[in-house]
Amino acid sequence: MAVRKNQANLTATEKRNFVDAVLELKRAGRYDEFISTHNAFIIGDTDEGERTGHRSPSFLPWHRRFLLQFEQALQSITPSVTLPYWDWTVDRSPRSSLWGDDFLGGDGRSGDGRVTSGPFAFSGGRWPMNLRVDGRTFLRRSLGTGVRDLPTRAEVDRVLAMDVYDAPPWNSASDGFRNNIEGWRGPNLHNRVHVWVGGQMTTGASPNDPVFWLHHCFIDKLWADWQKLHPASGYLPTGDTPDVVDLHDTMKPWNDVTPADMLDHTKFYTYA
Amino acid sequence: MSRPTRRQLLHGSAASLAGVVLAAPVAHADRAVARSAGHGHPGAGGHHSDGHAMPEPFDEIYQGRHIQGWPADQGDAHGSRGDHGRRAQRLAGPHDGMDFVVRIDNDDLHVMQNVDGTWISLVNHYEKFSTPHTLARAAVRELQGADLVPVITG
Ligand SMILES: [Cu+2]
Ligand SMILES: [Cu+2]
Numbered sequence: 060m061a062v063r064k065n066q067a068n069l070t071a072t073e074k075r076n077f078v079d080a081v082l083e084l085k086r087a088g089r090y091d092e093f094i095s096t097h098n099a100f101i102i103g104d105t106d107e108g109e110r111t112g113h114r115s116p117s118f119l120p121w122h123r124r125f126l127l128q129f130e131q132a133l134q135s136i137t138p139s140v141t142l143p144y145w146d147w148t149v150d151r152s153p154r155s156s157l158w159g160d161d162f163l164g165g166d167g168r169s170g171d172g173r174v175t176s177g178p179f180a181f182s183g184g185r186w187p188m189n190l191r192v193d194g195r196t197f198l199r200r201s202l203g204t205g206v207r208d209l210p211t212r213a214e215v216d217r218v219l220a221m222d223v224y225d226a227p228p229w230n231s232a233s234d235g236f237r238n239n240i241e242g243w244r245g246p247n248l249h250n251r252v253h254v255w256v257g258g259q260m261t262t263g264a265s266p267n268d269p270v271f272w273l274h275h276c277f278i279d280k281l282w283a284d285w286q287k288l289h290p291a292s293g294y295l296p297t298g299d300t301p302d303v304v305d306l307h308d309t310m311k312p313w314n315d316v317t318p319a320d321m322l323d324h325t326k327f328y329t330y331a
Numbered sequence: 332m333s334r335p336t337r338r339q340l341l342h343g344s345a346a347s348l349a350g351v352v353l354a355a356p357v358a359h360a361d362r363a364v365a366r367s368a369g370h371g372h373p374g375a376g377g378h379h380s381d382g383h384a385m386p387e388p389f390d391e392i393y394q395g396r397h398i399q400g401w402p403a404d405q406g407d408a409h410g411s412r413g414d415h416g417r418r419a420q421r422l423a424g425p426h427d428g429m430d431f432v433v434r435i436d437n438d439d440l441h442v443m444q445n446v447d448g449t450w451i452s453l454v455n456h457y458e459k460f461s462t463p464h465t466l467a468r469a470a471v472r473e474l475q476g477a478d479l480v481p482v483i484t485g
Contacts, residue, residue, distance in 0.1 A: 171475055192453050205458070232446045261457060
């Protein structure tokens with residue numbers, strides 16, 4: 060059984076294996092399809108139209124499936140690799156080991172935001188920005204400038220305490236756990252982390268920054284934590300909801316997986 | 332989800348052609364007609380973005396960049412669409428909430444209205460702005476002089 064670990068606890072070898080597998084996917088031309096898929100949903104998901112990946116109940120199962128697909132791609136390179144998660148309530152500084160030269164590399168420089176250290180720095184030549192929203196061809200970050208602070212544990216706990224999964228109108232105006240963790244309402248958890256990192260992470264092409272996977276892995280873990288805290292609260296809605304993925308509807312772009320299939324993550328991996 | 336819509340059918344192709352989809356900031360004409368400028372009322376009735384007032388057009392130089400915005404149904408008054416816009420529109424289909432055009436130095440910036448009346452753009456997609464004008468200024472700051480790229484390949 061695959062075990063997903065906190066990135067702060069990875070050994071040097073585990074970090075290297077993860078980074079090397081990510082770089083190999085990029086070199087082989089397999090990484091960018093994840094960016095384009097994500098961006099297509101970012102653009103297509105709207106509050107009053109069809110919505111699948113974001114601003115809707117299936118935000119959590121959709122990203123769970125998306126991460127699984129990416130993890131399987133990594134494992135096709137190095138079978139022992141699993142996605143690490145970034146607990147940004149603890150590792151909340153630009154000086155965290157997450158941003159070390161042996162892992163994701165550091166903050167962007169002032170002026171143009173270019174990341175100049177680590178395996179994904181432009182100068183290394185191994186991390187081209189093929190899919191992008193502007194002319195800049197290098198990975199960018201601006202840690203802690205778009206918003207000063209990452210969410211705190213108290214804010215996370217406040218959202219984890221909510222006992223309804225989601226609610227009408229099933230979009231960015233909803234009450235409930237899903238919309239509060241996504242961040243359109245309440246203390247702003249998931250969205251705020253994208254803004255805190257800055258650079259490509261604030262754009263529709265956010266998987267250009269590999270920290271995307273570690274951030275979403277933590278969101279995925281928080282969903283599992285919430286399920287444990289609220290065993291009687293299930294995925295909503297369960298049927299006949301226009302434009303929204305119900306419990307037993309299939310999700311695009313795969314069309315063979317439903318939210319119900321994604322509820323039990325222990326079929327696929329566990330969290331350390 | 333209980334009924335297939337045209338958007339639903341189009342979305343599959345959008346997912347596989349996202350490189351082009353990134354260049355899709357052109358509202359669908361018939362939708363735009365249905366949402367003409369100024370017919371909304373701020374805060375009126377519930378959770379429909381049509382219930383919010385259409386934002387004011389703008390046209391200014393901000394930090395050296397030419398930013399413009401106008402309701403999509405007035406688009407023709409501002410010149411013809413770029414070819415990339417047409418192509419992306421055909422592939423991606425209409426988007427709900429895309430009823431306002433924003434350009435930076437004549438390049439389209441994809442924007443979307445949230446159901447609470449706030450706005451997001453493709454450049455700042457996880458952050459709400461009160462109007463397309465503040466959104467455009469934020470995008471200029473984010474771009475740091477870089478051009479928006481409509482079609483992003485290699
Ligand atoms: Cu996403
Ligand atoms: Cu995200």
